[in-house]
Each structure stands twice: as structure tokens, then as C-alpha cells.
Amino acid sequence: MAHARLFTRREIESLIAAGDIIVITQNTVLRLNAWKDKHPGGSLVLQHMIGRDATHEINISHSPEIVRSMRHYRIGRVDGVWGNLIPPIQGGVYHLHPEEEHTHKPTSSPHDSAYESDGSSDCVEIFEPEWENIKEVSKNMRHRTNAGVQQINTECDAQVLMSPEDYTTAEMQQALEKDLAKYPSLDVATQGDIAAKFQLLHQRVRDEGFYECRYVEYYKEMTRYATLFALFAFCLSRSWYFVSACFLGLFWHQIMFSAHDAGHRGITHNFTKDTLIGIFIADFCCGLSIGWWKSSHNVHHLVPNLPEHDPDIQNVPLFATSPSFFNSVKSSYYGTYFPWDAAAGVAVKYQKYTYYPVMALARFNLYVLSWLHLAKPHARAKGTTWWTWYVELTGISFYTFWYFYVILYRSIDTWQSRAIFLLTSHLVTMPLHVQITLSHWGTSTSDLGPAESFAQRQLRTTMDVECPKWLDFIHGGLQFQAVHHLFPRVPRHNLRRLQELVKEFCAETKIEYLIHGFAEGNCVVLNKLQDVANQAKMLAACQTHMAAVGHYDLE
Numbered sequence: 248m249a250h251a252r253l254f255t256r257r258e259i260e261s262l263i264a265a266g267d268i269i270v271i272t273q274n275t276v277l278r279l280n281a282w283k284d285k286h287p288g289g290s291l292v293l294q295h296m297i298g299r300d301a302t303h304e305i306n307i308s309h310s311p312e313i314v315r316s317m318r319h320y321r322i323g324r325v326d327g328v329w330g331n332l333i334p335p336i337q338g339g340v341y342h343l344h345p346e347e348e349h350t351h352k353p354t355s356s357p358h359d360s361a362y363e364s365d366g367s368s369d370c371v372e373i374f375e376p377e378w379e380n381i382k383e384v385s386k387n388m389r390h391r392t393n394a395g396v397q398q399i400n401t402e403c404d405a406q407v408l409m410s411p412e413d414y415t416t417a418e419m420q421q422a423l424e425k426d427l428a429k430y431p432s433l434d435v436a437t438q439g440d441i442a443a444k445f446q447l448l449h450q451r452v453r454d455e456g457f458y459e460c461r462y463v464e465y466y467k468e469m470t471r472y473a474t475l476f477a478l479f480a481f482c483l484s485r486s487w488y489f490v491s492a493c494f495l496g497l498f499w500h501q502i503m504f505s506a507h508d509a510g511h512r513g514i515t516h517n518f519t520k521d522t523l524i525g526i527f528i529a530d531f532c533c534g535l536s537i538g539w540w541k542s543s544h545n546v547h548h549l550v551p552n553l554p555e556h557d558p559d560i561q562n563v564p565l566f567a568t569s570p571s572f573f574n575s576v577k578s579s580y581y582g583t584y585f586p587w588d589a590a591a592g593v594a595v596k597y598q599k600y601t602y603y604p605v606m607a608l609a610r611f612n613l614y615v616l617s618w619l620h621l622a623k624p625h626a627r628a629k630g631t632t633w634w635t636w637y638v639e640l641t642g643i644s645f646y647t648f649w650y651f652y653v654i655l656y657r658s659i660d661t662w663q664s665r666a667i668f669l670l671t672s673h674l675v676t677m678p679l680h681v682q683i684t685l686s687h688w689g690t691s692t693s694d695l696g697p698a699e700s701f702a703q704r705q706l707r708t709t710m711d712v713e714c715p716k717w718l719d720f721i722h723g724g725l726q727f728q729a730v731h732h733l734f735p736r737v738p739r740h741n742l743r744r745l746q747e748l749v750k751e752f753c754a755e756t757k758i759e760y761l762i763h764g765f766a767e768g769n770c771v772v773l774n775k776l777q778d779v780a781n782q783a784k785m786l787a788a789c790q791t792h793m794a795a796v797g798h799y800d801l802e
């Protein structure tokens with residue numbers, strides 16, 4: 248039996264070196280080459296899991312039936328605790344071992360599970376923690392940068408004698424060390440214990456019915472959306488343009504929460520039904536592509552707050568929430584560089600002040616991103632979800648005609664009223680964009696490496712907003728972001744109850760549960776923006792100084 252084969256770590260590395268998409272789940276080895284272009288969650292999410300134990304990521308993203316169907320892609324198993332490799336997309340480099348170069352046979356069978364066992368009983372390799380290596384690297388970096396950091400602390404002007412690269416490294420290192428000191432150890436036993444406890448928690452979530460959607464809550468939601476829409480239409484018919492625009496903005500603000508639920512298949516749990524609900528709300532009613540949103544959001548959920556990989560924090564030149572961006576990050580999502588140039592240097596210095604104005608206009612940017620996404624060849628999904636692109640294009644075209652022609656042009660008389668209506672309806676959605684950024688912009692952007700468990704990474708990089716129950720509808724479930732990141736398919740209206748279990752889990756595992764009131768959360772984000780702005784100023788001072796002493800070219 249091919250799937251009885253026991254793989255060694257070296258063999259897994261060789262398969263990855265040969266270009267295979269190898270993922271470990273519950274000690275079984277999956278080869279997913281056949282899903283590369285057909286996976287409904289996108290190809291990037293598979294790539295971020297290559298060489299890793301993706302048990303939790305897989306279990307929280309799919310129904311138990313789909314998880315069971317994955318056995319078709321099994322090519323063998325591994326023994327002991329699997330120590331995650333760094334996926335190639337995140338910089339992992341693997342080489343075929345000379346003796347395997349000739350024997351590796353890439354498979355092209357439909358199920359891609361035709362890896363032939365040679366019947367040999369390969370030696371079992373139990374992963375030894377890389378924690379010692381991490382500490383060693385960390386120590387070396389500290390030695391290299393400590394002198395510079397002290398210099399910066401004592402000489403807060405352009406007299407710093409540090410290169411911009413060293414300064415950035417020092418800042419990133421300090422943030423990393425803060426997290427290492429604050430969060431549970433990355434050793435195998437501790438992270439294994441967190442993973443085991445998370446598995447138990449997930450079982451409890453299933454057993455206690457948290458995945459069951461309480462549809463009555465959606466009837467209430469729909470009543471609210473319908474009321475807001477009716478008020479918009481009524482006011483428009485009376486030519487009360489400003490009030491009408493406010494109601495339309497509030498309608499968009501509220502209904503987009505349900506698009507988020509549908510995008511996660513958190514309503515019916517059926518891909519086709521939830522995707523259609525998502526397209527109806529996002530594309531037809533709001534002019535935004537749910538396909539674009541899913542393609543970036545699925546990646547964001549897997550690698551939250553990793554500057555090179557999470558599209559949600561890649562906002563240079565306007566904003567930077569991590570000094571990593573000073574190194575001109577190449578985005579694995581967009582495939583392009585976010586250069587740290589003069590424009591970024593200036594904009595980021597003032598980002599604390601531009602945050603709310605930009606959030607107020609953020610919706611216009613989402614139109615652009617939606618259209619750009621649909622124009623890309625890879626937006627046309629292959630496999631069973633091929634139809635989504637056509638329905639989306641119909642929806643978004645309908646919206647454009649309806650909003651810009653029927654509402655703005657035909658229903659409103661003057662250009663001045665049109666401009667007021669356009670701006671008001673879009674500005675009213677600002678709290679939604681602030682709410683979205685509150686969840687992550689104030690939290691850590693450090694990468695603790697492949698040894699960190701799924702649950703710890705999500706909780707370390709995600710923040711909840713505390714609010715009374717009666718205000719839940721205003722935050723639309725996004726206030727339970729940490730809970731949602733652990734269980735993205737759990738229906739929104741069950742998250743408040745689930746939050747209690749997650750808090751218990753955090754207390755048991757000693758992972759801090761990040762939660763702030765709305766105003767306090769805003770301050771956390773603004774402080775983070777100010778911190779990075781200060782770092783950007785210091786970086787500029789380093790550049791000026793190094794240029795003055797002839798070690799740096801300001802161009």
C-alpha cells in the first residue's frame with residue numbers, strides 16, 4: 248500500500264525540492280499537486296503549508312467530509328512529532344539529494360497519489376527542536392545590533408552610526424525578543440501541548456453545536472438591511488440626498504458583515520450556496536468582488552501579520568505597521584515589491600494623521616482592487632468553481648450600472664448633489680474599515696518561525712474588541728476576531744458564546760488574549776502607527792548620516 252510508506256524528513260525535503268506540494272496532516276503525507284490550480288481556497292494557501300503540519304489549518308477550513316476526502320491524496324506517513332519545514336514560498340530552500348535525483352518520479356496520476364513505495368523500512372526520524380538554533384541566531388543578532396540600539400537610545404538625532412539595514416534589523420529583533428519573552432516557549436513540548444489542547448477545544452466546538460447556524464439571527468439581519476435600504480430609497484425619492492446617502496452607506500456597512508460570513512462559508516456551510524450569497528451581497532449590492540476578497544482573505548487567515556505574505560498589511564507607501572517594510576518587502580501575494588522610497592518615508596511619518604482620512608476613502612480603493620482582480624487571468628477559477636467569475640462579473644457590472652447611472656446620474660439632478668451623495672454614501676462606511684484594521688494593525692508582526700503552533704500565532708497577531716451584547720450588530724462579528732481566526736467557519740452569532748471557551752483555552756495555555764474597548768483599540772493602532780513613524784524618522788536619520796560619511800547613496 249503506497250500510503251503505508253514511512254517517509255523520512257530528508258525524503259520529504261527531496262519531494263519539495265522536486266516541486267511537489269507536500270503537506271502533513273495527522274501524520275499522513277499528502278501530495279496535492281493536482282490541486283495546485285483547482286483548490287477553491289486558492290493555490291497560495293497550499294503553498295504556505297508546504298512541508299508543514301497543517302492539521303489545524305485543514306480542520307478549521309473544511310467540513311469533516313472534505314477532510315475525509317483528502318485520503319485520496321495520501322502518499323505515506325511520517326512518524327513522531329513533525330517539525331515544520333519553511334515552505335519555499337516563505338524562503339525555504341531544498342535540494343534533491345544526488346542519489347534521489349535520478350529516482351524521483353513526479354506523478355501525473357489524476358489523484359496524484361501514485362507514489363510507489365520501495366518497500367524499504369526507512370529510518371524513523373523524530374524531529375528535534377530547532378529551538379536551540381533559534382536562540383543561537385537570536386543571540387548572534389542581538390550582539391550585532393545591541394551597540395547600535397544603545398546608540399540610538401542615547402543619541403536621538405542624526406548622529407547615529409548605524410547603517411539603515413542594521414537599524415531595521417535591530418528594531419525587528421527587539422520586537423521578536425519581546426514576543427519570545429511574552430509568549431509560551433517555542434519548544435516542541437510546549438507548542439505540542441498547545442496544539443493538543445486546541446484539538447480538544449475544536450472537538451468541543453463541534454460537539455457543542457457551535458457550527459450550527461441560527462438562521463433566526465439572519466432573519467433579524469435581513470430585516471435591518473431591508474429597512475436601511477427602504478429608507479435610502481424613500482429619502483432619494485423625496486430628493487433628501489444627504490440623508491438618503493447616509494442610509495445607503497449604513498446599508499453597505501451592515502450587509503457587508505454577512506458577505507464576510509458567506510465568504511467563510513459560515514452561513515449554510517455549503518460552498519455553492521454561501522458563494523452565491525456572498526456574490527449577491529458583495530458584487531450585486533456593494534460593487535466589490537467576493538472572489539478578490541476571498542483570494543486575499545484566505546491567505547491573510549493563514550499567515551496573519553507576516554509583512555512579506557499577508558496582503559492585509561501590505562499598504563506601503565501609505566501605511567507601514569512593521570519596520571520590515573523599510574527593507575522594501577517583496578509580496579508573495581502580489582508578486583511585486585513594495586519599495587521603501589521617499590514617498591513611503593514621508594507618508595509613513597504622518598500615518599497616524601492620515602489613518603482616518605484614508606479609511607474614510609478606503610471603499611474607492613476596494614472598487615479598484617475588485618476590478619483589477621477580475622481582470623487577472625487567474626481570477627477565472629479552474630475546476631468546479633469555474634462559474635464564480637462569470638456570476639461575479641455580472642454582479643459587479645450590474646452594480647456599476649445601478650449605482651453610477653441609475654442612482655447618481657438619473658435620480659439626482661445636479662453635479663453638486665451627485666458629488667455630495669457619492670462622498671457621503673462612501674464616507675459613512677468608514678467605521679467598517681477602521682474595525683477591520685483594528686483586528687491586526689496594533690498587534691505583533693514578528694515571525695516566530697515554523698515551530699510556533701497555529702493557535703498561538705493566530706492569538707498573538709489578532710485582537711478582539713470588547714463591546715456590550717446589544718452593540719454586537721454594529722461590529723458585525725468582527726469584534727470577535729481572535730475567536731474567528733481560530734474557527735473561521737463558525738457562524739458569527741455563536742462567537743460571543745465561543746469567546747468564553749477561547750478565553751479558558753488562553754488561560755490554560757498562558758497565551759495572552761488580546762482584547763480592548765473600541766476607543767482603546769483605536770489608541771493601540773494609533774500608537775503602533777506612531778511607533779513605526781518614529782522608526783521611519785530614525786531610519787531617515789541613519790540614511791542621512793551614512794550618506795554624509797559616504798557609506799550610503801540617498802538616491
Ligand code: HEM
Nearest residue numbers: 270287288292293296301304305308316317510518541545
Ligand atoms: C493544505 C492545507 C489547506 C488549506 C489551508 C486549505 C484552505 C482552504 C480554504 C481557506 C478554503 C475556503 C475557500 C473559500 O471558500 O474561499 C478551502 C476550500 C476548499 N478546500 Fe482546502 N485547504 C487545504 C487543503 C485542501 C485539500 C488537501 C483539499 C483536497 C480535498 C482541499 C479541498 C477544498 C475544497 C473542496 C474546498 C471547497 C470548500 C467546500 O466545498 O466547503 N483543501 N480550503
